[in-house]
Amino acid sequence: MSPIPIADDCVVTFHYQLTLEDGTVADSTRGGEAFAYLHGHHGIVPGLERQLGGRQAGDKLQIEVPPAEGYGEFDPAAEQQVPRAAFPEEHEPVVGMMFHTESRSGEPQPIWVKALSGDQVTITRNHPLAGRTLTFAVEIVGVRRAKPEELTHGHVHGPGGHHHH
Numbered sequence: 001m002s003p004i005p006i007a008d009d010c011v012v013t014f015h016y017q018l019t020l021e022d023g024t025v026a027d028s029t030r031g032g033e034a035f036a037y038l039h040g041h042h043g044i045v046p047g048l049e050r051q052l053g054g055r056q057a058g059d060k061l062q063i064e065v066p067p068a069e070g071y072g073e074f075d076p077a078a079e080q081q082v083p084r085a086a087f088p089e090e091h092e093p094v095v096g097m098m099f100h101t102e103s104r105s106g107e108p109q110p111i112w113v114k115a116l117s118g119d120q121v122t123i124t125r126n127h128p129l130a131g132r133t134l135t136f137a138v139e140i141v142g143v144r145r146a147k148p149e150e151l152t153h154g155h156v157h158g159p160g161g162h163h164h165h
């Protein structure tokens, strides 16, 4: 069977190590289960998805993703201070914690806790990796066509994906 090039509606399984400009390793699947996603369904950052297109199982590549195609540009205006009392008791704020609020249009919006100082909490709409150039060392493990129910759900079932049924 000839290898399948990565295209929309393919299930792609890969190992990766994510490194930032300063050499910090931000994330890695090494030593664990490979990550699986459905190509063309926005399951991974846009720049990574775009550059994986046309590749195939066995490929090893270094992919650089600028902020605009990664977790967005850093927006200093996206930060604000709120009193700690604004958090419900069962949700004690912790630095790095992510939660959802509703935007003005009613969309769920992710918010991160950036800092704690006295009874003030700094929250931000910037993803922790906003403004960073991401370098992914990728090894593509497998490429297959998605099953109809995976396309309906918009995510991968089985190893590296969802295990909800």
Ligand code: ZN
Residues within 6 Å of the ligand: 153, 155, 157, 162, 164
């Ligand atoms: Zn599902």
